[in-house]
Amino acid sequence: MIEVNNLSKTFKGKTVLDNISFSVAPGEIFGFLGPNGAGKTTTMRIILGLLNPSSGQATLNGKNLAKDDAARSKVGVLLEVDGIYDRLSAYENLRYFADIYRIPNREARINELLEFFDLNGRRNDPAGKFSKGMKRKLALAKAIMHKPEVLFLDEPASGLDPEAQKNFRDLILSLSREGNMTIFLNSHDLDEVQRICNKVAIIKGGKLLAWDSLANLGRKNRQPGMELSFGNTADIEQAEKLLTSAKLAIDIHRTQEGLTLTPAEGADTSQIITYLAGHDIKLEEVRKLKRSLEEIYLETMKQETR
């Protein structure tokens, strides 16, 4: 369990973290979201014990990583700069770190990692000749070599093409599932976070604006929208008028086959369907629209500046 309690950080009088608190449960894939300069990397560095907080604390299983070597050995870290040696081969890079970390059964572990990351065919090629995606995979192999409990990733897929990004996401998911690893992911890639994280925190200007599961965040700000399609296109206009005057829905927009809308406060989907049926309007299909993380994120950002 990672616990961040009332954490603040000031650099030369400038507050970059302002009394933030949250926690990450074991096995969770946690997405830490925010614009550039929001304070994500600073928070991560404090948790890792690389930077002292101005006040408050951050612990892993109750231990301060700055002061506890045993606790520090339970984490793996992949920062934006991946620390791979270009002149060494994939194998030599892993061998070098295996020696530093005194990994038991070194050769077996290196072979397992090269297989898992699909790098075995290029094991003897210098890493400098690798594509960006392959280099990231090698860096991730290095970060998890000692089988950490928690993996910290700072913008792990930035600069990768869509296919390499997908590849990387799948790897992170399988590490979480098979290795039962807790993952702490710093990102401003909303799509990436939406696809893999189960819990999200949003930070801006050093302040924590939100911290919840994706599902709860979607519900909290506003009800998710719905899409209605009609067998008879003449009903579309009529339905729009009825729902507007009955004040059952807001944000009503016409589409090719029907309407998208958000149930008004106090109204719900079944009320809307019953109301339209009572006015002889037949619905062909009703679909709940899932709110994207992008909508939630932008709304959260707006609320803060209000």
Ligand SMILES: Nc1ncnc2c1ncn2[C@@H]1O[C@H](COP(=O)(O)OP(=O)(O)OP(=O)(O)O)[C@@H](O)[C@H]1O
């Ligand atoms: N060593 C430092 N000295 C002074 N200011 C710093 C230092 N490290 C970070 N900052 C400032 O702290 C703020 C937060 O930076 P941080 O790197 O944590 O943001 P971030 O959310 O990780 O941003 P990005 O998405 O761009 O990586 C920024 O204004 C940055 O300039």
